Amino acid sequence: MSESDEPPETWAAPPPSQAQLREQIRPAILSVLVLTVLTGCVFPLLLLAIAWPLFPRQAGGSLVRRGGAVIGSELIGQEFTRPEYFQSRPSAAGSGYDGTASGGTNLGPNNPKLVNGSSDFAGVRQLAEAYRQRNGLAFDAAIPVDAVTRSASGLDPHISLANALLQVRRVARARGLGEEVVRRLVTDHLERRQLGFLGNPRVSVLELNLALDQMEKKKSEVRSRNSED
Amino acid sequence: MRWVEYIVFLVIVVGLARPVGLYLARVCQRRRTFLDPLLRPIESLLYRLLGVCPEQEMSAGVYLASFLLLGAGCALLLFLLLMFQRWLPGGPADAHLTTPMTADLAANTAVSFTTTTTWQAYAGESTLRYLTQVIGLVAQNFLAGAAGLAVGFAFIRGLARERSATIGNFWVDLTRSLLWVLLPLAFIGSLVLIWQGVPLNMAPYTVVHTLEGRTQIIAQGPVAALEFIKNLGTNGGGFFNANGAHPYANPTPFTNFLGMLAIAVLPASLMITFGHVARRPRAGWLLLMVMVALFIVGLVVCDRAETAPPPQLAGLHLEGGNMEGKEVRFGVGESVLTAVVTANTSTGSYNSMHDSYQPLGVLAPLACMLLGEVVFGGLGTGVYSIIIPALVGVFLGGLMIGRTPEYLGKKITSAETRWIALYALLTPMVVLVLTSVTVVTKAGRAGLVTNSGPRGFTEILFAYASCMANNGQTMAGLSVNSVFYNATTVIAMLAGRYGLAALALALAGRFAARRRLPFTAGTIPDDTLTFGALVFGTILVGAALCFLPALALGPIVEFLRRPW
Numbered sequence: 001m002s003e004s005d006e007p008p009e010t011w012a013a014p015p016p017s018q019a020q021l022r023e024q025i026r027p028a029i030l031s032v033l034v035l036t037v038l039t040g041c042v043f044p045l046l047l048l049a050i051a052w053p054l055f056p057r058q059a060g061g062s063l064v065r066r067g068g069a070v071i072g073s074e075l076i077g078q079e080f081t082r083p084e085y086f087q088s089r090p091s092a093a094g095s096g097y098d099g100t101a102s103g104g105t106n107l108g109p110n111n112p113k114l115v116n117g118s119s120d121f122a123g124v125r126q127l128a129e130a131y132r133q134r135n136g137l138a139f140d141a142a143i144p145v146d147a148v149t150r151s152a153s154g155l156d157p158h159i160s161l162a163n164a165l166l167q168v169r170r171v172a173r174a175r176g177l178g179e180e181v182v183r184r185l186v187t188d189h190l191e192r193r194q195l196g197f198l199g200n201p202r203v204s205v206l207e208l209n210l211a212l213d214q215m216e217k218k219k220s221e222v223r224s225r226n227s228e229d
Numbered sequence: 230m231r232w233v234e235y236i237v238f239l240v241i242v243v244g245l246a247r248p249v250g251l252y253l254a255r256v257c258q259r260r261r262t263f264l265d266p267l268l269r270p271i272e273s274l275l276y277r278l279l280g281v282c283p284e285q286e287m288s289a290g291v292y293l294a295s296f297l298l299l300g301a302g303c304a305l306l307l308f309l310l311l312m313f314q315r316w317l318p319g320g321p322a323d324a325h326l327t328t329p330m331t332a333d334l335a336a337n338t339a340v341s342f343t344t345t346t347t348w349q350a351y352a353g354e355s356t357l358r359y360l361t362q363v364i365g366l367v368a369q370n371f372l373a374g375a376a377g378l379a380v381g382f383a384f385i386r387g388l389a390r391e392r393s394a395t396i397g398n399f400w401v402d403l404t405r406s407l408l409w410v411l412l413p414l415a416f417i418g419s420l421v422l423i424w425q426g427v428p429l430n431m432a433p434y435t436v437v438h439t440l441e442g443r444t445q446i447i448a449q450g451p452v453a454a455l456e457f458i459k460n461l462g463t464n465g466g467g468f469f470n471a472n473g474a475h476p477y478a479n480p481t482p483f484t485n486f487l488g489m490l491a492i493a494v495l496p497a498s499l500m501i502t503f504g505h506v507a508r509r510p511r512a513g514w515l516l517l518m519v520m521v522a523l524f525i526v527g528l529v530v531c532d533r534a535e536t537a538p539p540p541q542l543a544g545l546h547l548e549g550g551n552m553e554g555k556e557v558r559f560g561v562g563e564s565v566l567t568a569v570v571t572a573n574t575s576t577g578s579y580n581s582m583h584d585s586y587q588p589l590g591v592l593a594p595l596a597c598m599l600l601g602e603v604v605f606g607g608l609g610t611g612v613y614s615i616i617i618p619a620l621v622g623v624f625l626g627g628l629m630i631g632r633t634p635e636y637l638g639k640k641i642t643s644a645e646t647r648w649i650a651l652y653a654l655l656t657p658m659v660v661l662v663l664t665s666v667t668v669v670t671k672a673g674r675a676g677l678v679t680n681s682g683p684r685g686f687t688e689i690l691f692a693y694a695s696c697m698a699n700n701g702q703t704m705a706g707l708s709v710n711s712v713f714y715n716a717t718t719v720i721a722m723l724a725g726r727y728g729l730a731a732l733a734l735a736l737a738g739r740f741a742a743r744r745r746l747p748f749t750a751g752t753i754p755d756d757t758l759t760f761g762a763l764v765f766g767t768i769l770v771g772a773a774l775c776f777l778p779a780l781a782l783g784p785i786v787e788f789l790r791r792p793w
Contacts, residue, residue, distance in 0.1 A: 144548050
């Protein structure tokens with residue numbers, strides 16, 4: 001190209017003609033349909049075909065069965081109110097741990113309702129009082145913040161180690177177990193940081209309570225065997 | 230420990246930028262890759278099916294028209310699917326679908342998912358059929374993400390080419406983005422998520438008899454099909470209402486970390502792609518470094534605000550940071566990392582409730598969105614959302630030394646400056662006007678069902694900032710499933726997607742036609758620390774000039790008013 005043929009510095013491509021635009025309608029319609037089939041049908045089906053043989057438990061929702069009945073999911077928290085069970089965090093999902101209504105309180109930090117509650121809603125202050133009372137703690141005993149705040153999903157399956165340890169005495173008493181035994185069970189169920197640095201150390205409440213039930217069952221079996229002897 | 234996590238995250242993102250960026254350059258330039266033997270046949274089959282001639286290139290105008298046509302077609306298809314979803318077979322049972330699919334909600338959702346915004350005015354588990362989520366939303370996560378990447382490629386070519394009337398073929402870029410980038414990565418990533426516990430089934434909601442004898446119903450579904458591509462395509466809309474906080478969607482800290490990498494690695498690498506294709510690798514690295522610097526600022530502000538014991542709870546003898554609306558497995562650290570990464574990349578996949586963040590904790594993600602998603606940014610769209618503010622910096626620098634500004638040897642004349650100025654003004658115009666309208670109308674204030682005062686104002690500003698940035702995250706205390714919000718957020722989403730892309734492509738078309746002038750002593754070098762500081766400062770000062778008054782009414786006044 002010689003110098004004179006060069007477009008001037010301000011040259012710009014001409015605006016598209018109508019024919020040029022009309023040409024694009026066919027590929028547009030076809031790509032919406034074809035690529036939707038590829039990404040919305042072929043992709044998930046292929047994923048299903050490979051995932052189910054490889055990870056059937058996870059793909060099915062990591063359900064936990066006891067005596068044939070489904071008693072929960074490893075991943076989804078559930079509500080515990082009896083003193084012989086470790087208790088989950090407070091929950092804002094539905095009326096509490098509603099697996100069809102995940103969500104948090106969305107209360108702003110300066111919203112008075114968050115701290116002081118309302119007629120039908122326990123604030124952090126009430127939750128802290130109740131927590132201390134339930135676990136026989138002094139009124140000014142420090143408690144971990146996760147025990148009195150609601151999670152983002154309302155289905156948080158975990159509590160912090162400190163939260164679990166504060167509940168040990170209550171659980172041990174309600175079950176007639178030694179505190180040391182229950183404490184060891186808690187520390188045995190501590191999930192550490194993944195790869196050593198990811199996330200927070202935590203305890204799964206459902207797994208811990210299942211282990212408690214299991215331990216008691218074993219103990220009562222031993223006891224009944226002893227009394228038969 | 231959380232600092233280790235932040236640092237490892239940044240090291241991986243920056244470390245992968247070069248290899249991934251060079252791979253993306255090969256995809257962009259249609260050069261050979263190791264996946265060719267597998268994908269070339271599928272590629273040519275698709276071109277034949279679509280009736281596309283891959284060698285035929287498009288001018289910027291035609292490219293934009295194709296991009297718009299695809300968006301319109303996808304939105305129409307998704308709208309119809311949503312409206313007629315009650316006739317789709319499969320779960321969940323009608324009894325669980327308690328939110329009615331009104332026409333305004335369907336239209337809002339259709340626009341939202343075809344613009345990568347994935348703003349959700351509904352809760353997934355109580356609104357959508359499994360098949361709607363898969364055929365509708367999963368597909369749009371792929372298509373909208375790939376279309377964004379295509380526009381990013383076109384913008385890069387526009388800057389790189391000389392005296393060219395064309396900037397590529399949209400359908401080719403779209404197909405190659407899907408086949409070479411999104412589909413293979415999403416397939417592997419989704420499998421990892423399933424291994425970690427994300428369900429993939431079509432089963433009815435599970436009825437559970439809990440240890441204490443209560444009945445709990447647990448929502449199920451093909452969750453894993455959505456949860457990885459939502460991050461990879463920088464879309465972010467989750468399967469469930471609680472999005473990335475739901476233990477089925479994001480069961481472990483590892484899945485969360487992987488999701489954050491899926492969001493950030495491709496947009497960060499595109500800077501290297503840009504530098505490589507434009508044959509100015511150092512200019513690409515410099516922009517990446519500006520991004521990292523801005524990212525660190527946001528992360529530190531948010532981290533400080535959230536890890537401190539909440540002052541509102543002082544006197545209750547609690548130990549720990551702000552855990553209201555956060556999950557124990559993530560703790561404050563991974564929640565903050567996720568908030569800042571997602572806010573910076575037009576991805577709404579939050580894993581903690583921003584409405585319960587401290588004032589400065591929410592200021593950080595809000596500011597990230599108002600800056601215009603310059604840090605990493607949306608997939609593909611992030612290329613122009615950093616380069617155009619950089620051009621503003623170039624223009625200001627040119628004014629200071631009294632020379633015609635140029636970038637990569639391309640002169641920025643008054644015509645380009647007009648497009649650049651429009652681009653810089655579009656976000657404040659849309660966000661501030663919509664926020665004001667909402668604040669003064671009854672229908673707008675009706676959304677404030679949870680919080681009021683400065684927090685309520687922040688919720689509204691956050692909503693429009695999020696929609697304009699095609700981000701989609703929300704301060705969920707705002708009730709947004711009303712005709713008013715469904716209509717106003719659509720305006721912001723369309724302006725943020727097609728308005729900004731149209732301006733960017735117009736610029737790309739003009740630059741493609743330009744010659745690249747040789748560097749002289751009067752050129753502002755585009756790869757020095759000084760230039761980086763100029764871009765960094767321009768971005769911050771520009772956003773502050775536009776948004777400081779609005780921010781002062783929201784998070785800033787709330788911060789000043791908190792109990793000390």
